[in-house]
Amino acid sequence: MKELLNKQIYFIGGKGGVGKSTSAAAISMLCAKQGFKTLLVSTDPAHNVGDIFHTKIGGKQKKLTDNLYAMEIDPEQETKKYIQSVKENLKGMIKSSLVDEVHRQIDTAATTPGADEAAMFNAISSILLEEKDNFDKIVFDTAPTGHTIRLLTLPELMGVWIDGMVKKRKKINTNYSNLLNDGEPVEDPIYDTLQKRKEKFAAVRKLLLDQETTGFMFVLIPERLPILETEQAVKLLAKHDLYVDTLIINKVLPNEADGSFLQRRREIEKEYLQVMEKTFKKQILIHIPLFEEDISSLQALEDFSEHVGEAVLKKA
Numbered sequence: 001m002k003e004l005l006n007k008q009i010y011f012i013g014g015k016g017g018v019g020k021s022t023s024a025a026a027i028s029m030l031c032a033k034q035g036f037k038t039l040l041v042s043t044d045p046a047h048n049v050g051d052i053f054h055t056k057i058g059g060k061q062k063k064l065t066d067n068l069y070a071m072e073i074d075p076e077q078e079t080k081k082y083i084q085s086v087k088e089n090l091k092g093m094i095k096s097s098l099v100d101e102v103h104r105q106i107d108t109a110a111t112t113p114g115a116d117e118a119a120m121f122n123a124i125s126s127i128l129l130e131e132k133d134n135f136d137k138i139v140f141d142t143a144p145t146g147h148t149i150r151l152l153t154l155p156e157l158m159g160v161w162i163d164g165m166v167k168k169r170k171k172i173n174t175n176y177s178n179l180l181n182d183g184e185p186v187e188d189p190i191y192d193t194l195q196k197r198k199e200k201f202a203a204v205r206k207l208l209l210d211q212e213t214t215g216f217m218f219v220l221i222p223e224r225l226p227i228l229e230t231e232q233a234v235k236l237l238a239k240h241d242l243y244v245d246t247l248i249i250n251k252v253l254p255n256e257a258d259g260s261f262l263q264r265r266r267e268i269e270k271e272y273l274q275v276m277e278k279t280f281k282k283q284i285l286i287h288i289p290l291f292e293e294d295i296s297s298l299q300a301l302e303d304f305s306e307h308v309g310e311a312v313l314k315k316a
Ligand SMILES: Nc1ncnc2c1ncn2[C@@H]1O[C@H](COP(=O)(O)OP(=O)(O)OP(=O)(O)O)[C@@H](O)[C@H]1O
Pocket: 014, 015, 016, 017, 018, 019, 020, 021, 022, 023, 044, 048, 143, 144, 250, 251, 252, 288, 289, 290, 291, 292, 293, 294, 295, 296
């Protein structure tokens, strides 16, 4: 299958309730069935991948079927872990009389806006770097659009921020070694920690930018607002050199749906589908029908996943 399944990493984004989690689960299932060892990662704080598979998942990888593993990143837990690691990193670097005060400040920082996102991004980064050699495919189910975009553009922002910190630190060290007047570079664990962080984010950014490795998919439904929002999201990500290559147009009225009410809806929908063809020329558009019922059983998920497979095959 061209485009869809030849990449290793997929991020599934889109507006609230359009079918991101269902699509991410279906795509993971499809990959696993094709023999690829697949990891499905939920990064949405309101996890429902577990509900979709009718099982408890949690923060550790859980094997669901042959080749299919899933995990849910818990932002609160990640923030705690992240803060703990920051404290660990500082151990031995600061005077013991300052420890309490510094820890207080770090704890306050953990409650500021953006801390959860930084922790979540750190967790995604670790999964990408640690698991990319263990899995053939890694699929991320993300939270609604705005959140995802902020998250995906974080490595760029964090890169710039850390660069600034590294430079500042270097200057302090140079001044310090000049002051000591022996010209020897000073050992600085904070500088080393920052440098490591910088390398980690740079590695992740490289992965995200590599179009052969990473694909960004958006799910939307054929209505005016989701189209507008997706158009904006696609543009915004492109500004950060991230290209959405596939759109899953979900809940398209199936041909067999009849009645005059549905007929009228179908006409409107047809116009929106045409608008989408025009608006999203660079993307592969995959149509998935509206099912009679929500996708709440594994059988329904398999059916959904078959639809995705067929639609992709058609486009390949
Ligand atoms: N093609 C479809 N036909 C019928 N029901 C569907 C279809 N796709 C998704 N659903 C149902 O729509 C609801 C929303 O789907 P899902 O949870 O996958 O969306 P989401 O984008 O992940 O939502 P959120 O933004 O809340 O995470 C679910 O009840 C799901 O079973």
